[in-house]
Amino acid sequence: MVDSRTVGAYISQLRRDADMTQAEMANKLNVTHQAVSKWENGLALPDVQTLMNLADLFGVSIEQILSGGRRTSHGRRDSVKEDLDRSLDRARTGEVDPDYLMELAPFMSRDKLEKAVDMVSEGELCWEHLVSLAPFLSQEARDRAFEKLCAGEVDPDFVMGVAPFISRDRLEKAIDLVAEGELCEEHIVSLAPFIGSDALRRAVGRIPADSIDRDMLSGLAPFLGPDFIEKLVFGKARSG
Structure with missing residues (x-):
């Protein structure tokens, strides 16, 4: 499994080696310095898009990054290949462990990883695995x-994380x-x-009018037509 403390220590090392403050790195990645x-x-891991940006x-x-800066030796790669072969053998009998795949993913070929992921049973795969x-x-x-x-149940936090x-x-x-009520x-x-404008309008329609503030309207304006934005503004004014 990925060790968040090891990953965090390596991110800190990369930042310090680049002579950046936390605030400077946060600005370059478009995240908060608290993140x-x-x-x-080691309290959290970056999402998949931020990992790519890092x-x-x-x-x-x-x-x-996920291995904490450790370079993989030939011996380790051979070991991973053996582990993978055993994992794929188990897959043929329906025994793929998605937690194990998360650990092996950086060392596997895309083709073999995808075959293994396809074999994971529906109830075993969770949002954290996909992220x-x-x-x-x-x-x-x-x-x-x-x-x-x-x-199964759709978690909007994880949908947001894998959207790109x-x-x-x-x-x-x-x-x-x-x-x-979850969105x-x-x-x-x-x-x-x-997402497209129709889907976005449907999503906005599920939000209570009193929750739609100026910041939300500013964030959505580039993706919704002026007529729809005006309806939101005047609807909010009437409800207020």
Whole structure:
């Protein structure tokens, strides 16, 4: 499994080696300095998009970040290959462990990883697995795993986290399936760049009028037509 403390220590080392403050790194990644502090203290892990941005910022691979900067020796790669072969053998009898795949993903070929992910039974795969595995999967494989997850309860926090990696039509269907009352303004503003205007309007329509504030309108304005924004503004004025 990925050790958040090891990952955090490596992120801290990369930042210090680049002579950056937490605030400077946060600004480059478009996150808060509190988020950077949580990563470096091992209290949280960056989401998949931020992992990719971190890798680009410091000129390292996602594999290096997730392994805490350890380079993989030939011996380790041979060991991983043996582990993978055993994992795929178990897969043929329906025994794929998605937690194990998260650990192996940085060392596996995309083809073998995708075959293994496809073999994970529906009840065993969770949103955390997809968030961790998404950078290593093709678009088609991400969508298949995403659809498998959407057969159960849809968590809008995790949908928001994997949105950059999921096809628009599947993302829109998932948002429609989020339970009433679970979708909030933050989810909608974050998801707006990844869904169509019709789906976005449906999502906005599920938010109570008194929750729609100026910040939300500003965030949604580039993605919704002026007529719809005016309806929201005047509707809010009438409800107020």
